[in-house]
Amino acid sequence: MIVDGEATARERRRLRLYVRGAVQGVGFRPYVYGLATRYRLGGFVANDPHGVVIEIEGDRAADFVTALPLEKPPLARIDKISVQPIGAVASAEFCIRPSEQGRVSTRIVADAATCPQCLDELFDPNSRFHLYPFINCTHCGPRYTIAERLPYDRSTTAMKRFAMCAACAAEYADPASRRFHAEAIACPQCGPRLSHGMSEIAAVLAAGRIVAIKGLGGYQLLCDARDDDVVRRLRQSKQRDQKPFAVMVGSRDAVDEIAEGEATELALLESTPRPIVLMKSRQSLASTIAPDLSRIGVMLPVAPLHHLLFQALALAYPRPDGSRWVIVATSANPGGEPLVIDNDEAERRLAGIADLIVTHDRDIITRADDSVVSVVAGHAQFIRRARGYVPDPIRLPRPVPSVLAVGGALKTTVTLTRDNEAFVSQHIGDLDTAEGIRFFEETIDHLIATLDVAPIVVAHDLHPNMASTRFAEASGRSLSVQHHHAHAASVMAEHGIDRPAIALVLDGFGYGDDGGNWGGELLLCEGARFRRIGHLTPLKMPGGDRAAREPWRMAASVLQALGCSEEIQRRFAEQPQAARVGALLERSDLPTTTSAGRLFDAAAGLLGVSMRQSYEGEAAMKLEARVRRTRVVDGGWTLAQGVLSLLPLFERLLADATDAYEGAELFHGTLAAACVDWIERAARQTGHTTVVLSGGCFLNAVLGEEVLRGCRSVGLDALLTRQVPPNDGGLSLGQAWIAAQKVTEQGFEGNA
The missing domain is CATH 3.90.870.10 (DHBP synthase)
Incomplete structure (x- = not known):
């Protein structure tokens, strides 16, 4: 938080303060009113398009300025306070003025769970809110989900249809009440009602x-x-x-x-x-x-x-x-x-x-x-970021042009930048239905309207057949960003990394610069550019996309790569397509993948953990569930010219006929150790020691903790994403950061 001008505040009798941050809809105006009353100051407070404006006049104005950021309401977040002297007007009273209109640059805070004070009233037989399922105050309740636009006033929320009763109106107008200017205030007499008891x-x-x-x-x-x-x-x-x-x-x-x-x-x-x-x-x-x-x-x-x-x-x-x-x-x-x-x-x-x-x-x-969320290496990591956190912004290293980024096809989010903030939407989901695409477009419209910005470019994934790509291209202002580069950039954006970094991106699938199926990539990222300096050894995908849904197919691919094709039909005898897949794998024209996600599938298939997946990541999650402690296979990988192969690990898993628990432990421990070796060698070759880790595979807590610990043990500054998910839910943040840098460095001429 920055406070400008307080050094000379004691010399002034009337001051104007501009407060920026999450200061609307959180009880900030009543808080200011109470603080001004305490110090016997005249003036006013009002919401304006940029946050809150305050004017104070009196002998203790300087004390007010000092106290303002220290005693703020629990949901408020102050980014900056600007203080300037103005002419005295001899006002003895302090009041809350109506909100000012204009172009909006403030924000709405996220919805908040019921606070302890409201919970006490909910179960207090003497409270007028006793057992009322919509009790709330300035410290809790709905915000973003009921807001139509800013400034955040009752007239711009879903509560505008509910006229306050006399009791609610009195609390709303009472500076001593916790519901003073609580826009969602309601009670059994005047508020929303459930259809059933x-x-x-x-x-x-x-x-x-x-x-x-x-x-x-x-x-x-x-x-x-x-x-x-x-x-x-x-x-x-x-x-x-x-x-x-x-x-x-x-x-x-x-x-x-x-x-x-x-x-x-x-x-x-x-x-x-x-x-x-x-x-x-x-x-x-x-x-x-x-x-x-x-x-x-x-x-x-x-x-x-x-x-x-x-x-x-x-x-x-x-x-x-x-x-x-x-x-x-x-x-x-x-x-x-x-x-x-x-x-x-x-x-x-x-x-x-x-x-x-x-x-x-x-x-x-x-x-x-x-x-x-889950906890990885002692810190929270998002699996899905939505209610309770959106629309809290992510602070960028510097101000950037306004960019809209539209994510990918799965676990979609969108991101809109404004100045030095990136607003990542709530989880939208997959764009494979008409309803999903409609929700995607509604989210974009609402985010643009709420933030009141006009993006100059629309960033999208490199894959040409995604609904999000088609949306971006239809704008006439599209700019493509490679999938794994965006994953890496999401970590760099939230951690404010403006220096070159090595990125290890492990996920399921991303469209590569060469049109191939990438997914286990080592990149060197610098500014808006990246270079692929390594990848996992390619494996054949028998049946194409079916191999991602049926882990036994990737296990068969590993068997063929190890020269054990005769094992396929015997090991997977219960699979009707086993013989056909075995023959298919002998062809040289099958699509291949460098996907780390498919390595997890192969291990799960070989160990009998999962043959078919009913949801994305099922095989990997069930494999992780069998890890009690990690173990490393000696010589379990090879590394040549930046290409990492785990075939020696799979050979060991086959030779020793390990059970699923031992196999899962060997797989996780060896993969993590191999990744650390891979990164360390790249760091020596490039001279760069900052490492970012991203991609859906880093939702695996065992893998994330082991790679993070291993990198740090050899002196590397390794970072995981914390404010967005490492999977495709964080893709739009990375796209936005890369696109904003490209626009800044190169300008923009459309459909790049």
Whole structure:
């Protein structure tokens, strides 16, 4: 935070302050009012298009300036305070003025979980908010998901249709109230209402049925997480065969019944954004929650209605064994489509899944899934960044031109830059349906409107057949960015790296500069340019894209590469296509890949962990779940002219007939050690010691921690992405950073 001008503040009687940052919708104006009243100052405070403007007049103006950043509301973030003297006007009173209009350069803060004060009132029989599922104040509640545009006032949110009752209006106008100018203030007399009571919702869940309920960022599907039958039914209805479900518990104490949480994980669980946190499972829930995985996604209640639901279940339906209620809480998006947010749409699309659909009459303006995080090397790492974190910006190393970046095809996000900030959207998802593309376009429109900027270029992936690429090219202002370069740049952007860096990018697939299937790449990145200095040894992909869905095919490819083609049909006798694949692999015209993701698939196939994948990354996740400690195969890799081969490792796995657990440990340990060797040699050759690690494979905590530790042990400055996911969810940030540098360095003439 920067404060300009306070050195001479004591000499001035009237000061004008401009406060920039996340200062709208967080109780900042009432905070300023209270502070000015304390110091007996005259003047005013108002939202303006850039943040908040304050004028103060009185003997203790300097004390006010000093205190302003120190006692700010919990959700506020101050980036800069500018102070300038102006002529005195002899005002004795201090007031809150209406917001100023104009071009917007401030921002909305993310939605926040129910604060402790509101929670106390929720269960206080003497409170007028007693058991009201939409209680909120300036410290908590919906923000981004209900905001239409800035400045953030009630008239520009989904709350504009609800006229405040006399009691709410009085609190809204009372400087002593926690709801002073709380734009989403509401109570049972004047605010939104649920379509069903908590007792009815609890009864349906207790009967082993499924409930769809409207949350902060969209509808969720809920059911009893200890009931295998209802979880199986939910999987069947949602067409979600094996992909893990997240669960919600009512309190921090209940977490210990189902998971082993480290301090960092528990702190994330209780943080204001309330993400889903991956923790080691105690395997005490239905076996169908997270099949064959060692970790489970856990979250605490986010909104008041969640707290009320757990209370209703505990009071009316206590469990005979004394255990606490745990419920599946998963996004209501059938068939991989975008999250449902509209009431009519919910009735239409969720009727075949849920036994009860619970609506309310407060609109969701912007849909946002629950965020998902894990802890890698002691720090939070995003798997999915959405509710609770978006639209908080990522600070860039320097101001850049306004650029829109549209990500890839899977796990899509978009990024818009403004000055020295990058605004990465909430998780959009895959762009393989009309609904997904529509959500993608809605997100772009809303982000541009909210930030009030006009991007001069639209950055996109190099792959020509993505929906995001077609969108960018249709703008007439498109600029392509190679996939793995963008992965690397996402780490460089968030860490403010303006020097050359070696990048190890390990992921599933990215379109290469040569049109090939890249995915295990060592790059040298400098500014807006990169050079490929290494890659994994290419492996054949029998069946093309089918090889990514059926790990046994990549295992067969490894067998053929080792000269063991005769093993394919014997080892995979249960696969009807085994003989055909064996013959196919003898051809020289098969597509090849350098993908690290396909190496994980090959290992999972050889070890019998996964033959077919029902969701992306399934084989790798199940392989990781079998690691108790890593081990390294001596001589388990070769490295020649920048090409890294793990075939010696696979040869060892075949020769020793290891079980899945030992094999998983050898695979992870050897791959990590090989990567460190690869990076260290490149560092010696190039003279560069900064290393960035990115790509979807770094969602694997074992791999991430081992490579990070190994690099640092040999004196390299290694960094993982922390503010965006390492998978394609972070791609748009890297695209934006590269495109902005290209525009700055070279100018832009369109369709580069």
